[in-house]
Amino acid sequence: MSEEIIYSASWLINPDAPPIAGGALLVRKGIIVDTGPLAALRRAYSAPVLEFPDCVILPGFVNAHTHLELTHFPSWRLRSSIDYAPRRFVDWIMQLIKIARSLTPGEYPPSVKEGVRMCLESGTTAIGEIVTNPEMAEYYYKSPLAGRLYFELLGQEPGHFMGRLAAATAAARQGGEQALSAGLSPHSPYTIAQQHLPVIRDAALSHALPLAVHLSESSSEVDFIFDGSGTLASDFYPFVGWERFLGQSARCSSTELLDRNGLLTPRTLAVHCVHVSAADAHIIKKRGSHIALCPRSNELLDVGRAPVALFKKLDIPLAIGTDSLASNNSLSMWDELRFALKAFPDDLSEKDVFRMGTICGAAALGISSICGSLEVGKRADFQVVSARSASNSGVEERVVRDGKIEEVFVGGVRYAGSA
Helix, strand or coil: CCCEEEEEEEEECCCCCCCEECEEEEEECCEEEEEEEHHHHHHHCCCCEEEEEEEEEEECEEEEEECHHHCCHHHHHHHCCCCCCCCCHHHHHHHHHHHHHCCCHHHHHHHHHHHHHHHHHCCEEEEEEEECCHHHHHHHHCCCCEEEEEEEECECCHHHHHHHHHHHHHHHHCCCCCCEEEEEEECCCCCECHHHHHHHHHHHHHCCCCEEEEECCCHHHHHHHHHCCCHHHHHHHHHCCCHHHCCCCCCCCHHHHHHHCCCCCCCEEEEECCCCCHHHHHHHHHHCCEEEECHHHHHHCCCCCCCHHHHHHCCCCEEECCECCCCCCCCCHHHHHHHHHHHCCCCCCHHHHHHHCCHHHHHHHCCCCCCCCCCCCCECCEEEEECCCCCCCCHHHHHHHHCEEEEEEECCEECCCCC
């Protein structure tokens, strides 16, 4: 194939830009060199043209919150002898841990690889991935995905926690010039001792690493952080052997606790945020942090719905993610965006969710310089979507609601698994 190639479709759509009828991209060595109407690019360049009639070219999606190592969870659950019938959020966590304890290390790489395939085939070209075991990083680096790997931190006992922190920061330094950058993921305020929070802050600052944290996903977290009550204290802590660490209630919200310890910054991605108050939202806004919504996961785990109207009123930057197949039924961002429209019909429009799944997701992960939109200098990560019914008006809305993915290109290379 030529070193340069022009990709053209009936429409080229980008977040925050008018759709271009007969739009095209000039790609050289996997990077976007020029964009515009096909006629203009033909006049300026002698590169061959690959045309997609009755289709739309749009950016690859940015899935801001994933756990691809859990992609095989549905089959692990079916083969296990564990009675999987969680009634509450804490029940779900405990069942997840039980099933994870039955696995061998060799079962995770195939699960990650399958997750990568599912992402790419559904048009996702960048992820914000939570990595539990730093040794798994190599399997992500071998993939064509861009994004960020957030190495997970949790624990109460100082020795155990410091060991995980050392392993996580070491893995973060080994990423080099990969399309996947590194970060840290303090799992949640209820799985990390309060004394470790400033240690995480200092480590993130010294290594220039952004953070992703599960924040106020359930009401059980709200109760536990405030006064040490609820099912996290009565059921979860004894289950994982943490009884001796009870009695350290913060008497505040999870958001306040993180803020007191300097963990909310413009480089922090707060995930879920279902049970945040108006005061919490103002703190998140003041600190310039981003929020990743996971509406289908929240619905399936029955933890409630995030106060999206409040977030939009405060102009808090919103991204969106699928979470894992332990709490969702697909890794498709198309499914997630369409569900979000149904879940928040008064608060989110097609343009809103399109931005959340592209440019806002890239900003949340700190990777806007390489992806999230089809602009000169960025990776040529894009989707070709059929849009036969797209008229001159409302092309973005029609594509978001009804478009069908046809092709996926990553770094200008057609993904072999796409249709």
